[in-house]
Amino acid sequence: MTLTDPDRALLLRLLDTPTAGPLEVGDAGPAPRLWEAQHEYARAAERIGFRVVRHAPAEPADLAADGVPATVREAAADPGFLADQPSLVLRLGPEEVPRERTVMFNVHLDTVAGGPPVAFDGEVFHGRGAIDAKGPAVALLSGVRAARERSAALGRDSAVIVQAVAGEEGGAMGVLGTRPLVERGHVGRLNVFCEPTSGRFLTRSTASMTARVSVHGDDAVDDRPHTGHNASVLLGFLAQRMGRSLDGRAREGAVCVAGLHTGTLHNRVYGTGGLLLNLSYGDAGAGHALEEAVTTAFDTAVAEFSHSFADTALFARTARDARRLTRLDWPKRGLPVLDDRDGWGHDLLRGAGIPPWPEDEPAFTCDAIWMAGVPGACTVVLGPGDLAANGAHGDAEFARLSDLDGFAATVARLLTSFTDETIGRL
Numbered sequence: 001m002t003l004t005d006p007d008r009a010l011l012l013r014l015l016d017t018p019t020a021g022p023l024e025v026g027d028a029g030p031a032p033r034l035w036e037a038q039h040e041y042a043r044a045a046e047r048i049g050f051r052v053v054r055h056a057p058a059e060p061a062d063l064a065a066d067g068v069p070a071t072v073r074e075a076a077a078d079p080g081f082l083a084d085q086p087s088l089v090l091r092l093g094p095e096e097v098p099r100e101r102t103v104m105f106n107v108h109l110d111t112v113a114g115g116p117p118v119a120f121d122g123e124v125f126h127g128r129g130a131i132d133a134k135g136p137a138v139a140l141l142s143g144v145r146a147a148r149e150r151s152a153a154l155g156r157d158s159a160v161i162v163q164a165v166a167g168e169e170g171g172a173m174g175v176l177g178t179r180p181l182v183e184r185g186h187v188g189r190l191n192v193f194c195e196p197t198s199g200r201f202l203t204r205s206t207a208s209m210t211a212r213v214s215v216h217g218d219d220a221v222d223d224r225p226h227t228g229h230n231a232s233v234l235l236g237f238l239a240q241r242m243g244r245s246l247d248g249r250a251r252e253g254a255v256c257v258a259g260l261h262t263g264t265l266h267n268r269v270y271g272t273g274g275l276l277l278n279l280s281y282g283d284a285g286a287g288h289a290l291e292e293a294v295t296t297a298f299d300t301a302v303a304e305f306s307h308s309f310a311d312t313a314l315f316a317r318t319a320r321d322a323r324r325l326t327r328l329d330w331p332k333r334g335l336p337v338l339d340d341r342d343g344w345g346h347d348l349l350r351g352a353g354i355p356p357w358p359e360d361e362p363a364f365t366c367d368a369i370w371m372a373g374v375p376g377a378c379t380v381v382l383g384p385g386d387l388a389a390n391g392a393h394g395d396a397e398f399a400r401l402s403d404l405d406g407f408a409a410t411v412a413r414l415l416t417s418f419t420d421e422t423i424g425r426l
Contacts (some may be wrong), residue, residue: 002405003142008120009402010044010137014109015118015127023071023079023170024113031084034166037109038088041137043169045090045241047422049155054089054186057082058167058176062183062282069210069332070177076176083422085110085166087177089186092144093159099376101422102160102188103415106367108168109136112393125399131385132392135399137164139384143411150412151419158419161186163334165367171210173335174367182370190418191379196390199403199410201349202357202381203340205368206253206280209333210286211294213238217318217325219272229318229325231273232262232317234305239275241301242294246277249293253280253362270324280365283337291333298328333385336372338379345378352417354382354410383407386392 017037018030026034030361042052063076075081089108091103115128125135140162148154163175163186193205215235218226243257255277262273278293281287303323309319318325323337340346346356357363371379384399384407391397 002095003139003408006044006139007138007142010040011125011135012120012133013040015125015129019061019110019129020109020113021085021166021170021172022075023172024111027341029113031080031165032110034084034109035086036165038086041109042088042090044138045141045162048092048141048148049088050090050092050160051258052088053091054181055086056340057084057086058180059139062180063175065175065179067335069171069173071331072172072387072408074393080257082176085176087181088164088167090162090164091159092155097157097159099187100189101157102161102267103418104163104186104188104191105140105194105411106163106165106175106191106196107140108367109137110169110177111168114395116396116398118168119212123401125401125404128397130397131196131226131390132387132397133168133194133383135385135404136196138157139407140194140411142408146408146412147415153423154419155414157423160415161188165287165395168367171332173332174361174370175209178367179370180316182374186243187371187374187377190370191371191377192347192414193366193379193381194383195366195381195382195389196383196385196392198386199384200355200357200382202363203338203344204282204357204363205338205381206363207281207287207335207337207369208254208278208365209282209335210331211277211279212329212331213275213277213298213326214272214329215243215271215326216274217306217321219271220269222269222305223403225269226314226317229268229271229321230315231270233277233309233315234318234322234326235260235262235273237305237308238298238301242277242297245297245300246279246293247289249279253282253286253290255279278406280368281337281362283339285380289331291330295328295362302326332335336369337373338368340379342378343391345380347378348417349414352413354414382410
């Protein structure tokens with residue numbers, strides 16, 4: 001099974017349509033063209049038999065719920081923030097087909113910013129979203145089309161929902177895309193989140209939290225640097241000490257010592273700045289333990305800085321005031337994790353020739369967390385390629401046509417097996 005010429009053309013158009021959200025590009029960046037990309041995707045899906053059942057942004061009330069990252073709440077003060085980030089729901093099959101005979105696929109059409117020029121050489125697609133996740137989105141449609149050719153019951157006695165969402169990237173964590181759709185009931189008995197897993201079904205999804213260390217002190221000119229608070233030196237010290245202290249937690253989840261910013265000029269001491277840490281966890285207990293570890297590492301590092309720099313000429317004032325000027329807060333925390341234990345669904349996937357993700361291989365974070373606790377639902381993460389090996393979020397992101405073809409074949413087998421299984425139990 002291969003992607004057709006129209007499939008390949010659709011993917012190239014999607015890759016060429018910038019869909020990085022406001023949290024990625026910032027206030028000065030271009031508005032994402034998600035409406036346009038989703039209209040393209042919907043037109044292709046309609047040729048298979050899908051119809052649009054929802055195409056709209058989240059409501060402001062959706063962002064009043066617990067767990068919405070602070071960055072999202074702050075950005076949503078601009079009415080255009082949500083307006084530019086719609087999500088699309090497509091359905092194949094009558095509304096009367098119940099959830100027990102429905103498969104939901106979730107794909108995100110937003111991307112991180114940047115990326116390589118769009119290209120296709122006959123074997124490899126290049127461009128932002130090639131593997132994460134516009135390529136899988138197009139392969140999904142190819143697989144549904146093939147499954148319909150095999151089974152007349154698909155789309156008649158069983159149904160398929162596709163969520164093509166915004167708000168997966170940029171730290172939004174699905175709160176303006178996937179979460180509202182799940183809460184509105186656009187789910188199935190089997191739910192597949194299309195992310196790169198090398199064709200293996202993953203039953204777990206970690207969540208992440210963001211810690212922010214901020215310094216609010218006085219600036220100084222370069223001729224009298226000792227008169228100000230040097231946030232650059234203080235935050236640099238804290239980044240090293242906290243990173244070292246948290247290194248032992250890397251076996252429990254990803255610990256990312258991330259952005260550090262004070263300023264850009266060479267002739268000024270910056271008294272204000274911030275340091276961000278992003279941390280993932282696989283269960284609620286591990287998340288609480290990681291919060292405590294970050295707090296301890298922060299307190300210890302600030303105390304060490306005050307002691308180590310107390311007798312310096314340039315940084316004595318910063319050392320003396322460090323505890324008062326420096327604070328730790330959490331722009332994002334308290335998100336759920338996915339740990340699916342639905343044996344029926346896992347057996348179905350194995351029966352369709354889809355291998356499981358190895359138990360000893362770490363999971364990763366994606367929107368599948370919002371299916372945690374949904375009753376009567378099996379949820380897995382499944383897709384072509386590998387996040388690291390395919391350069392996702394990097395300047396050389398690519399997807400092999402053979403991998404996309406393989407995922408299309410996987411989708412076709414899975415839908416055929418699901419339909420045969422569910423119709424057989426009627």
